Amino acid sequence: MNALAQAASPIPSAGILWNKLLEAIRQEGRQYALQWLDRVRALEVRDNTLVLGVPDRFFRDWVDDHYRSLLEGHLARMGDGLVSVAYEVVEGLVVEGTFPPTPTVKVSVGRPSRLNSRFTFSTFVVADSNQLPAAAAQAVSDKPGHHYNPLYIYGGTGLGKTHLLQAVGNHIWEKDPSQRVVFLSSEQFTNEYVESVREHRMTDFRRKFREECDVLLIDDIQFLGKREETQKEFFYTFNTLYELGKAIILTSDTVPAEIPGLEERLRSRFTMGLMTDIREPTYETRVAILQKKAVAENLHLPDSVAHFIAKHIQKNVRELEGALVKLSAVHSLTRQPVTEEFAAEVLRDILPAQHAVDVEAIQREVARFYKVTVESLKEDRRHKALAHARQVAMYLSRKLTKSSFPEIASRFSKDHSTVISAVRKVEGLRESDPTVKRELAELELRLGGH
Template identity: 85%
Template sequence: MHALDVREGALVLGVPDRFFRDWVDDHYRSLLEATLARVGNGLVKVAYEVVEEPSGGPNLLPAPTVKENSARPPRLNARFTFATFVVSDSNQLPAAAAQAVSEKPGHNYNPLYIYGGTGLGKTHLLHAVGNHIWEKDGSQRVVYLSSEQFTNEYVESVREHRMADFRRKFREECDVLLIDDIQFLGKREETQKEFFYTFNTLYELNKAIVLTSDTLPSEIPGLEERLRSRFTMGLITDIREPNYETRVAILQKKAEAERLTLPDDVAHFIAKHIQRNVRELEGALVKLSAIHSLSRQPLTVEFAANVLKDILPANRVVDVEAIQREVARYYKVTVEALKEDRRHKALAHARQVAMYLCRKLTKSSFPEIASRFNKDHSTVIASVRKVEGSRETDPTVKRELDDLEEKLGV
């Protein structure tokens, strides 16, 4: 993004595509116009112009290459490719699986089911699969949409008596079906029925199916058992939260794509404070780039701290409840399960880690911690000692504890 012109009292910003324009306008119009009011010499409005090809501006994103023989499939974002996806330990398997699907659609890992938290890159991989397949073969009919959009199209087709058109689009005129947020299909019985038959038709024809969700198929409320079974026929893989080094790499790669020179100390500052969400990292970088471009102030840690003060998480109080919540998230269990008397090995380990962190990071006594886990204080003492020993001898436990302490901000 860069400044193009001044027209009719508005600063015109060059953007690479409509998706980028809409995202910036939704999130930062008020901030940009407030900044202009302070430094813009009478400019109070922001306008946008889609720039088809890069003109060499300092922050301009490279415009996507458009194939001459066919139009890019609807809804596919050209900016989300495998080349712009940062691969790390937290996403290596889903990234490799998505790449394999894009090389042999319908034959490798069909269906591919990717799950994980919000803003970790599931949608990016879904677009990357579609873009790669289309770039290789423009005759491939790629259909990308969310489960919400699938439901809306189904309801509209029923209402307007156009089910033949609906079924033709998704069964006969589709080679690759990419569905985002499939969890929202739960509890929608009629839509599930239609999707079930669509899935079966495509699968039997060796058409590629890639699904994303925020949870496992078995954990989607209201999902019919026959769909759960279909979703598990291929490969199920998860994306986890990026570690510190990965967050820095993501920022540096995004900055490079935007032709923005991002100092290492600024990248490390942002990565330290925004820990869980790739989307938040990208949003912080977009905001920093925009204000830097408008104000021409140098990119320093102090400048970043001032610009991002409204979106950086505030210092959190580390108490027993905060530790229980973070440990539960990290090990993918519930807080209630940490307090139950279940002896499952993985759950017992999570509970012991939580007790250890409560003792190390809070001023709570052993009896106080015990009461918060519905245990006696001797159990807490034994758990703390066990984890202390494991931290010294087991690299995996040490890494888990380091990750959790970083997430807790200590």
Template identity: 45%
Template sequence: MNNSLLAAQREGGGGGVQQVWEQVLAQVEEKVGRVTTETWLKPVKPLALREETLHLEVPNALFRDWLLENLLPHIRKSLETILGFAAQIVIHVAAKQQGELFPSQRYEEREPTKAESARATNTKKNGLVSNYTFSSFIVGAGNQFANAAARAVAEHPGKHYNPLFIYGGVGLGKTHLINAIGHETIVKQGGKSVFYLSSETFTNELIAHLRRDRMDDFKTKFRQADVLIIDDIQFLSGRERTQEEFFHTFNTLHQAHKQIILTSDKFPNEIEGLEERLRNRFEWGLIADIQPPDLETRVAILQKKAQQKKIQLPHDVSLFIATHVTANVRELEGGLTKLGAYSTMTDTPITIDLAQQVLQNLMRGGKDRDQEVSVETVQKAVCKYFAIRVVDLTSKKRTQMVAFPRQVAMFLCRKLAGASYPMIGVRFGGKDHTTALYACASIEKRLKLDEELRAVLARIENIVFGQEN
């Protein structure tokens, strides 16, 4: 590499990195051909070349997956030839909003109905997700009881099943169902005051009001609600002050016959670090669980989502996907999104063969997922996917290219390895357990709306369990 380019790359100059990338493209094209280069490499934007690391930006997660699977070795070899040393490569997904690695969920553009317009007007005020309604919720054997309970609560909030406690695994529709209660309550009960928020948001609001010495405002806001919906209540675990405040809020609302709705990934008595008096109150009303969807429900979900996203999904393909992708609804949605994107970008009709090719990493198979997983295994898998080093995960670096993969790794250590928050903190460079708690809560919150993030986590899990090299 000539001296001017070497100086430019060391300084992170935009002109230097562009020249280097053009040389990489020329060399890679000789190996993979013009069509592949035009399709998969020309849309890639070189961001910076500094500290012996090349940063690239791609349009979406599908591009990143394809590059990592098919072209990364060629890029690395050409880059080493040009620079004269082995450089790291970090691939970023273009963000719709500054500070996000993945764009927000896209909604179908059409003329809203009057009911939808009313919901949209109140969404920012009450926190409800606009498209999570009963009409878009697919009912099956695994969620039939929870759906019936949710509809009963929406018809007569505060009179039956108070509190309503819905629990179940990740990605089974708990958040969708409780949002549907909120929307239905607003439509049928008129001026009812409805608040939907995660336990993490509840904690953050408490902290903010404490800092400003305005606890009276906090108490007034939540204790005057007609319907209070708290998602992922298990994240109150270990937060003594937050539990104390929620205990009094719960009592005030319950005594006033106001509706309380809670979700968790565990039964109340299985939530560690939760005060006994709260656990008892969670069991006062009705506890309903949601089980993974059966085959017929999975097919119905795929067809409904395909219709919403305007994806031409033949029935035989939806049946094929539903037969092989069985974990949860989020994996189904993530797989459908990936398949639709691939079909559009390559102008290829969706068939069973295409689905098998694109979604092979989501299909059942590979090593037994009941095998024991270590923290080190998760860290290595995350680093392999994001093209970073384990030492970066455990360092004090807070740059976006490290901070987000670190959050993902902490979340998966909790989910797959069953590690405690203190243990995760220790294994990630001696960080406090609250850092791990915040990371897990942040990823869990984003998973509710970010389909591409769901697909990324599924991909990393496949690496962990040896279903992908």
């Protein structure tokens, strides 16, 4: 066939060439590639180029980025004079797959790498501070990929994000061991990517995270920021899994918008599902965590000791659990009774040092508790939430310090009558409003009050 005749090849000829090409790829066992290429339609042969119809620009860019060299390599070996492929976006393209989809064969394996069997939903204490992320994680684990995809859980260090992430993986695997669960941190993802590039094993890397993954669990995704090449690879991994309906759960210490150096296209994808935060545990929650952990450790923990530890360790679930593990270990070795005095001695290096509270410390703690600034507590703004925080700070300053009304007033840039009024109002709310009563109790515990 001369060049002119080849350039004018009708669509059936292009279709026959495409079928031969797909069959060659199938013989190589590249089933994952076929999940994409089976959705492509051969349009025509034009100037030694096989023109392929694709449904949209994203699909075109993905196929071109990942499979151009594969396609053109097979075309060259077929000996039909074709040397390249080109694409045309065909809106509303409906592809009748040349081959029926090949089912993926899954085998039952041991517990996925890096998953710790101790982290389950049954060992996670659910409270107001984490109720929504816990419920969302449970929903995802019951029907992976159907609910809240992706699920993005954020919050401070040691509040239980990793526990929930692993609980999802453990629940899915225990319910169906054929489910391929991949759990790792973004740091580990980066290290595997760099190693794969260095050792020319990117095909294996992509197979692991795209073809052989049903559930992707990434811890501390914030460390992906500023790593441009890793972000690019993760972007394509995310898109592949999302398109295939695979579950994606991410944790971070902050929302996507506040991750430095994170590409906008990743920010937008991280927010496509459900974003939910884990807050610091309340006093009651800290006590419940200690009691549940004590049962797991086979430790008889008197209520007074649980309250003692919860009073002094206030911000971090991980520190609570670490304190209890140490207490249990020393008790098992010495057989001393678990009392407050025993706990104080064993945990003296863990418990924060107690300092005399002053007005400035109260202002800082109240501002952090209500998520406002210390400066705003001293301003004249009358926003309801801010006014409440200011009045609480004045009340606690009067109750927990020896400062006079005028001295407190000077710290807030107010007159002493304003402080008197605030103290009286909060005293009334403490008696009539259960929410305010709980807030004050928590703040007093954080400040070392009684």
